Amino acid sequence: MRPLDFESLFQAAPGSYLVLDPDLVIVAVSDAYLRDTMTVREQIVGRGLFEVFPDNPDDPGATGEHNLRASLDRVRRDHVPDTMALQQYDIRRPDADGGGFEVRFWSPVNSPVLEPGGELTFIIHSVTDVTELVWRDKALLEAKEEAERANTAKSEYLSRMSHELRTPLNAILGFAQLLELEDLAEEQRENLHFILSAARHLLALINEVLDIAAIEAGRLPLSLEPVAVADVVAETVSLIRPLADQHQVLLVSPPQSPATHVTGTASGSSRSCSTCSPTRSSTTARAAPSSSASRRQPTSGCGSR
DSSP states (O other): OOOOOHHHHHHHOSSEEEEEOTTOBEEEEOHHHHHHHTOOHHHHTTSBHHHHSOOOTTOTTOOHHHHHHHHHHHHHHHOSOEEOOOEEOOEEOOGGGTOSEEOOEEEEEEEEEEOTTSOEEEEEEEEEEOHHHHHHHHHHHHHHHHHHHHHHHHHHHHHHHHHHHHHHHHHHHHHHHHHHTSOOOHHHHHHHHHHHHHHHHHHHHHHHHHHHHHHHTTOSOOOOOOEEHHHHHHHHHHHHHHHHHHTTEEOOOOOOOTTOEEOBOTTSOBOOOOOSOSOOOOOOOOOOOSSTTTSOEEOOSSOOO
């Protein structure tokens, strides 16, 4: 059996390892470490660690050398392994590849090798290149921040738009309310009622848009509340009745129980309740005489086409 060649085994190890003596001189290095740091074994073995791997001179805020030296000092003093936090430690690029420094991020661990008497003989510097993971996390963070900025801009736009819509709407409501004080015919008063109802409905929608912005900002709590179905149906019919009249269609909604309510559920659906007649049919009106009483053709159910 051939004797084991531990030097060859160490050099071929899949991890990135650098062996230092107590003076922080490089004495051995694995092939994976050479690949990760773009270095050549003959050019770094026998040289000081920080001579081979200085801080990036183009980065005045670089702290990699300082942090690594502090970790190695702890290992030399305490003779215990030291796991470092994630570090940015830029690597010098070979001249053939354009020179300069390449940004890299590492997860380093420094472990002592002790003699039987406890004396420090070597330090194994093990690193994992996590640059790709860091860039991916940064890209996700930037995308998240961009989405938050877009959402904030949307909320601000909705808020401004809602306030701008309120000005002309308040004018419509004000003049309509003044008209209510006049002596109007029955048909005129009914038409005025439609105007006021539609304007108030639109104002409620604008307020809901403002509520959406407040909800997204976390300033408005939500709670599930019962809704009176009869009121919703009656309001809906009153809003679309003028359009139905234009097409000579009479809307008839069945009687609603005042106690009938619907409450939303946690899943977003609602509890069903019977609010309309089971038979739902609709017919369009034929050409009718000009009198308003005869031109409306009744339909059955909750609505018509």
